[in-house]
Amino acid sequence: MIEIDPVKCVGCGACVRICPPKALTIEVNEKETILKYFIGRCIFCWMCVQTCPQKAIKTTNKFELSAVDVHELQMELVHNTVKCRVCGKPFITSKFVKEVGRRLNGGFKDDLLYVCPTCRRKLTAKKIATKVTGVE
Amino acid sequence: MESISRMYGGMNRVINYEACIGCFTCEEVCKFLHNGEAYITLYEVGGGLNKPISCFHCAKAPCVTACPTGAMHRGSDGAVTVDISRCIGCGACVAACPFGIPTIVPPGYASKCDLCEPLRKEGLNPGCVAMCPTKAIVWGDYTTIAKELRVRALKKLIYTSAP
Numbered sequence: 091m092i093e094i095d096p097v098k099c100v101g102c103g104a105c106v107r108i109c110p111p112k113a114l115t116i117e118v119n120e121k122e123t124i125l126k127y128f129i130g131r132c133i134f135c136w137m138c139v140q141t142c143p144q145k146a147i148k149t150t151n152k153f154e155l156s157a158v159d160v161h162e163l164q165m166e167l168v169h170n171t172v173k174c175r176v177c178g179k180p181f182i183t184s185k186f187v188k189e190v191g192r193r194l195n196g197g198f199k200d201d202l203l204y205v206c207p208t209c210r211r212k213l214t215a216k217k218i219a220t221k222v223t224g225v226e
Numbered sequence: 227m228e229s230i231s232r233m234y235g236g237m238n239r240v241i242n243y244e245a246c247i248g249c250f251t252c253e254e255v256c257k258f259l260h261n262g263e264a265y266i267t268l269y270e271v272g273g274g275l276n277k278p279i280s281c282f283h284c285a286k287a288p289c290v291t292a293c294p295t296g297a298m299h300r301g302s303d304g305a306v307t308v309d310i311s312r313c314i315g316c317g318a319c320v321a322a323c324p325f326g327i328p329t330i331v332p333p334g335y336a337s338k339c340d341l342c343e344p345l346r347k348e349g350l351n352p353g354c355v356a357m358c359p360t361k362a363i364v365w366g367d368y369t370t371i372a373k374e375l376r377v378r379a380l381k382k383l384i385y386t387s388a389p
Contacts, residue, residue, distance in 0.1 A: 102316040102317055102318065103315070103316070103317065104314040104315055104316035104317075107314070107315040107333070107334030108314065108315075108334065141314045143294035143295065143314065143316050143318070182317070182321055186317075186318075186321060187321060189318075190292050190318055190321040190322050193291060193292045193294075193318070193322070194288050194291055194292060194322055195291075202324055203321065205326075206326070207320055207323070207326030207327075207328075207329070208326060209326070210323070210324065210325055210326030211267070211269055211279045211325060211326045211327070212269045212270075214279055214324075214325045214326075215268075215269040215271050215277050215278075215279045216269075216271050216272065218243055218277070219243055219271035219272070219275070219277050220271075222243040222244055223243070223244075
């Protein structure tokens with residue numbers, strides 16, 4: 091089975107997209123982003139380990155995983171979800187926003203990191219249009 | 227201007243909002259060229275007017291900086307493109323782009339405007355540039371764009387100030 095480091099994981103969802111048997115799933119709701127790992131489905135291919143950009147997933151030697159209750163085979167990792175400051179739609183985890191901000195090293199305004207992509211496009215179109223025409 | 231030009235292969239695209247009439251031609255052409263997915267989209271800017279937004283192919287692109295695998299890179303002619311064999315679909319470029327341009331498409335990689343790479347290889351202009359009815363989308367190296375926009379600004383000055 092795999093072990094996910096809750097400190098290193100940012101909840102980007104790259105492992106979820108690569109996982110062949112869909113043992114890893116992600117659920118985004120208003121408050122939380124939950125990364126679920128169901129061992130019953132895992133085929134131990136280590137695709138997620140290779141993919142993880144944060145190196146948060148580790149391999150372990152455990153593979154005999156008999157359990158009395160099926161829920162014991164399910165692991166969950168909970169992240170905070172960030173809501174768009176303009177439209178209020180949940181779109182990304184707060185840790186991932188901070189990680190991207192760190193990579194960019196203050197490349198652009200922090201406020202913009204908390205705005206969803208669709209709203210960013212609308213804001214840009216409006217900004218250029220007002221600059222060009224001079225009318226709001 | 228020339229130093230930037232030399233650094234990045236020199237080609238870029240500029241959308242002239244003054245000339246744009248918001249006719250959705252670029253969006254439709256892009257959809258046609260990319261199997262129903264438009265990389266240049268129009269948004270309402272107020273007063274019932276729609277203006278297009280697409281990748282600016284920034285010289286210091288935040289998506290390239292944020293990409294953990296180097297899938298987002300500067301390709302031929304200075305266009306910022308995605309190498310889909312390297313992309314892991316983490317969405318860092320989506321979060322990093324100040325204009326919200328890249329999107330994650332199934333089965334799980336980033337996708338964005340590549341200035342119509344197949345067309346450019348054949349020596350043609352990108353689809354949106356070729357089809358724009360008012361020639362609002364200018365494409366070329368930095369000096370050509372600057373010259374073209376200066377000429378337009380001058381023309382506008384002359385025609386609007388004349389009685």
